[in-house]
Amino acid sequence: MTIQAERLVLLDPTASPIPVTPGRLAPRPRSLAGLRIGLLANSKPFSRELLTLVAERLRRDYGAGSVREWTKRTFSVVAPSSLLDEVAAQSDVVLTAIGD
Amino acid sequence: MRDRPVTSARLEAADALEAIELYFEKGWTDGLPVVPPTPQRVQEFLDRAGLAPQEVIGAVSTRGRVITAEKVAINAVMAGCLPEYLPVVVSALKAMTTEDYNLHGTTASTMGAAPLLVVNGPIRERIGLNWRNNLFGPGVRANATIGRAVRLVLLNVCGATPGVLDMAVLGQPAKYTYCIAEDEHPGTSWQPLHAERGYEPEQSTVTVFPTLPALLTSAQGASPQVVLQALAGSLCAVGPSAGEIIIVLPPDVVRVLTDAGWTKRQAGEFLFQVARRTEAEWARARLAPPDPATADRVRPVVEDPDRLVLLGGGGRGGPYVAIVPTWGRYGIESRSVTVAIEGGG
Secondary structure, eight states, X not given: OOOOOOOEEEEOOOOXXXXXXXXXXXXXXXXXXXXOEEEEEOSSTTHXXXXXXXXXXXXXXXXXXXXXXXXXXXXXXXXXXXXXXXXXXTOSEEEEOOOO | OTTSOOOSOEEEESSHHHHHHHHHHHTOSSSSOOOOOOHHHHHHHXXXXXXXXXXXXXXXXXXXXXXXXXXXXXXXXXXXOOGGGHHHHHHHHHHHTSTTTOHHHHHHOSSOOEEEEEEESTHHHHTTOOOSTTTTSSSOHHHHHHHHHHHHHHHHTSOOOBTTTBOOSXXXXXXXXXXXEOOSOSSTTOOOHHHHTTOOTTSOEEEEEEEOOXXXXXXXXXXXXXXXXXXXXXXXXXXXXXXXXEEXXXXXXXXXHHHTTOOHHHHHHHHHHHSEEEHHHHHHTTSSOOOGGGTTOEEESSSSGGGEEEEEOOOSSSOEEEEEEBSSSBTTTBOOEEEEOOSOO
């Protein structure tokens, strides 16, 4: 008769993120000609300047239309829905970036 | 509480040594061995604190993470806590999951903030927290394991894995564990932190600060003015970008203040008045961007005297003071949060 040593039962200390239903991507425009560009900067130094530089290239090289800027209150907190709604309502395409 | 069993996934090991290695392999530790969390031990922690396993302690909405009492208890066992420490860990996590504290930003930052827990009230003595010699460690189980339990929850439940979401360039040893009790009676007329923030002295509380590495300085002097002028110089070395600055004063320094009849508030107000420089001086020290238009304007090291947080703590034997700046603009990126400790007295 073999004596089975009792195994130690343990608990998993981890938790996984709550699954979310992914949103649908907005349809990609065929051309940028005349479209309104929205810039959303993250409040880090030179974030506005970098986005503005890219937007100017889009206007010069792809005929994009007007450019409007917004800046988050802080880089480390998600932009509030009200800000995102405002940016989306006034833009045809939006340019944002993550960085330090 | 035993009719609501723990529901976390289970795994097995041959014995405790194998369990310790298993948890290393799974990436569930802070780099140090953990105490294997058995269902019985975890249940004991929850029962002692009067917590149901699925009770929600807090959430990190940016990351889609929910912190349950069960997961806190598991990580507290792993940290080496005793059951009576759990209410402090739970309360600290409640503070950290408030919008004001900003758990997501403080634990992701490239600067690398470490949450400092400061405990006030009767629970300090009841569970054996240290506020004297070697205040910041090492040596005392309650301080070491409560701080560690918070770190393990951040790692295992909140996704603050180094190099994945925790992007600190240098990190700091305080990220292993960082929990102190305040010395509430280092001299006469000394008001402890929680009383300053409106709590009754008999109410136990924990305050969490998102901190950057501390600076050790010396504040020798026979009068409050001399001592505080010395501290003002060290505060200015930190620069004007900290949200709050904690100043931990040992008994040998507090006595110089209180023997002269000064209160904590008076000391803080005096420091606020003297710890200031012109914008040109801040810029010359590379602590603020240069701006010729405002060069002569005087700016204090913090925006408000309440942002200088004086605490009693440390042993006898020298006038050594710790200056601990916090991460982020006050009230914008983060700020300290104080909560009452429930369930522990």
